[in-house]
Amino acid sequence: MKLYHFALSGHAHRARLFMSLLGIPHEVVDVDLRSGAHKTPEFLALNPFGQLPVLDDNGTIIADSNAILVYLATKFGRTDWLPQDAKGAAMVQRWLSVAAGDLAFGPAAARLITVFGAKFNPDDVIARAHVLLKRLEAHLAEREWLVGAQPTIADVALYSYLSSAPEGNVDLSAYPRVNAFLRRIEALPGFVPFAKTRAGLAAAA
Structure with missing residues (x-):
């Protein structure tokens, strides 16, 4: 398997993290978003949306980080990671929607401002x-x-x-349960960290 990846993309990291947690052998192909490598004809042939990550499973191409999570859990029969009962599957889907919505337009957008210079309103996205x-x-x-x-x-x-989130000036100190949740994920066998930047609140850490 090949995972087309950019180290500072949280979407790409979630796919790489899950592959590592499952112990799936894979090749990481770095795509430099800053140089526009995701807009080349070669990359657009893989994903016409020009977004990372993209998974190439011996010619089966899966784009979108959440779709990759579903694909991998299903392909490898990991019902522990993706429940198949109606309630469990629906509850997982709910949080995948949160990842694509509230998370993307809140913490992720706030980080896009400080790390990539995105033109969002910082007060709005930090409030979200x-x-x-x-x-x-x-x-x-x-x-x-x-x-x-x-x-x-x-x-x-x-x-x-x-x-x-702190890289986008989102302070996590008031959320002890969220912090404990993050530490539990980091303690899982196979965990790989997300690349850090010295942006936002992280600059003073």
């Missing part, structure tokens, strides 16, 4: 980030994982941009 963090803090009051009694792809989908 704290709305999500408060909801997560409440959700984790009586559970260790987002769905059920063990980690699933839902947890993987949220990790990268939550852990890097």
Whole structure:
């Protein structure tokens, strides 16, 4: 398997993290977003949306980080990571939607401003980030994982941009349960860290 990847992309990291947690042998192909390598005809042939990550499984091409998580869990029969019962599957899908929505337009967008110079309104995206963090803090009051009694792809989908939220000037200090949740993921066998930058609050750390 090949994973087309960019080290500072949280979307790419969630795919790489899950492959490592499952112990799947793979080749990482670095694609330099800053030089526009994701807009070349060669890359657009893999993903016409020009986005990372992309998984090449011996010619089967899967784009979109959440789709890659679902593909890998299904291909390898990992029902521990992707429940197949109706309720469990629906609950995981709910959090994948949060990853593509609230997380992307909150913590991830805030980090895009400081790391990549994106033109979002920082007050707006930081406020959205704290709305999500408060909801997560409440959700984790009586559970260790987002769905059920063990980690699933839902947890993987949220990790990268939550852990890097301080780089976007999103302070995590008021959320002890969220921080404990991040440490639990980091303690999983096969964990690989997300590349850090000296941006936002992380610059003073």
